[in-house]
């Protein structure tokens with residue numbers, strides 16, 4: 001690959017403190033002179049490889065994953081090329097450090113680990129100056145992607161006040177090649193109901209109860225309108241909003257802007273790909289599955305809808321018949337009619353079971369039907385957990401499921417790892433190695449009764465969302481349609497190792513996540529072209545090359561000083 005040349009306007013101390021332009025010891029002698037930093041750097045010029053070796057040695061000195069996370073975060077603040085190259089070279093080892101599970105620990109300690117601000121913080125008491133604050137950071141910038149979170153439901157660890165959007169956008173760069181200078185991470189700080197944070201004198205967010213209702217809606221709307229006005233072609237990615245806002249905001253804005261909710265749509269898509277792979281192993285169809293979903297929040301609903309749509313588009317089942325293949329449970333047990341509107345969100349309506357089916361089934365003292373009873377009656381072929389309830393899939397539940405199903409498909413998806421509904425090794429042991437497993441965070445392989453190892457796939461939305469977003473962005477699509485998402489999902493499913501060998505993992509390895517997300521992006525962009533949503537004039541045959549050309553790679557390139565160049 002030939003080295004790109006950049007005309008850069010930043011010089012002196014400013015270039016050394018710019019994570020976008022800083023090369024540290026890799027500035028050449030000519031560049032040091034041109035940018036006025038000869039006296040600010042030690043003599044030796046290093047290659048990027050040498051810098052990565054040094055950085056990796058330094059990383060190794062930190063023992064705990066959280067300290068490694070902090071070290072890498074500092075490196076991101078100093079030098080993007082080095083940060084992304086280092087992680088790219090040790091992807092499998094370092095994704096769990098910057099992403100799940102370690103990011104959960106980093107976010108819950110955000111105020112104590114805080115060193116340097118990153119991205120944009122829009123705080124409710126500053127709502128009147130929101131446009132100025134927004135423009136201060138974004139004017140004259142081309143922005144392709146905005147990741148926004150109000151941090152109400154961070155992974156499974158709940159309300160964190162300020163948090164996750166930066167890790168999610170770093171994953172876009174690492175796994176899809178999104179240019180980091182064209183991404184913006186936004187925290188909408190509307191307060192927090194987390195008492196620990198409110199009582200912590202070091203808490204850096206707005207120390208106020210979480211604002212809800214009309215005031216919240218107006219605040220979010222003001223932000224979305226700014227995005228639409230100033231960056232009409234950007235993709236707006238919503239992350240970890242609370243269950244009462246996630247789907248609602250998606251529905252509100254999906255016709256007006258290219259929006260994507262990762263917990264609903266990204267999780268739905270990766271899980272559909274995983275189930276497509278699993279039914280390949282069991283030689284059945286998605287439409288034949290009986291699916292129990294434990295935890296009917298954003299992820300649970302997104303998964304139910306995506307699998308239901310998969311039954312319809314892939315197997316031709318009528319949507320109504322497809323709905324009947326699902327049993328959803330939440331904290332009040334099985335979602336059935338008699339729970340009433342207080343306990344059933346309106347968006348769950350299509351999956352509510354009728355009471356008459358459950359009349360003779362034992363309940364608890366509150367009249368709720370628990371998971372074990374549901375498994376006994378339904379005899380599910382698929383059991384999915386997105387409840388944040390660690391250990392909910394007990395030995396009794398798993399053994400009961402395995403009694404009726406030759407190869408139970410079991411996906412404990414709650415993150416981080418400690419919140420998984422069942423440990424994969426336990427599910428493996430309790431099913432005599434028959435379970436087809438995937439988890440939300442990385443786990444080591446299971447030891448099988450026959451002495452072999454079973455690789456547990458990581459069914460995490462990061463296997464697909466970067467590609468979905470990058471595909472839509474490169475094709476300049478006005479929206480990210482359901483059909484584009486299905487195209488990406490099918491492409492991901494087609495890459496599943498289990499398709500070639502049923503003893504292999506249900507999804508591709510995370511070490512291959514960049515290649516996988518590239519394929520997803522190509523499929524999404526092809527679909528956008530085909531359905532007439534693309535804002536580019538590409539033929540379908542050229543999409544692959546065009547997507548590849550637009551990927552940002554962590555290489556330094558040559559710099560020439562130009563006072564009118566890039567900043």
Ligand SMILES: NC(=O)c1ccc[n+]([C@@H]2O[C@H](COP(=O)([O-])OP(=O)(O)OC[C@H]3O[C@@H](n4cnc5c(N)ncnc54)[C@H](O)[C@@H]3O)[C@@H](O)[C@H]2O)c1
Nearest residue numbers: 155156243295297298299330331387389414415440460461
């Ligand atoms: N693997 C992935 O890619 C992925 C993607 C999204 C979410 N998740 C994980 O799924 C979990 C849920 O995320 P979400 O965004 O849907 O959150 P959410 O807050 O929208 O939903 C959680 C749901 O679980 C329910 N719940 C809580 N305790 C329960 C219990 N004891 N029994 C039954 N239901 C219970 C809640 O009432 C809520 O409806 C989190 O742990 C998150 O990390 C994983």
Ligand SMILES: O=C(O)C[C@H](O)C(=O)O
Nearest residue numbers: 100155156263415460461
């Ligand atoms: O962030 C993740 O690891 C996946 C998912 O979006 C989640 O909320 O758990």
Ligand SMILES: [Mn+2]
Nearest residue numbers: 155239240263
């Ligand atoms: Mn999430």
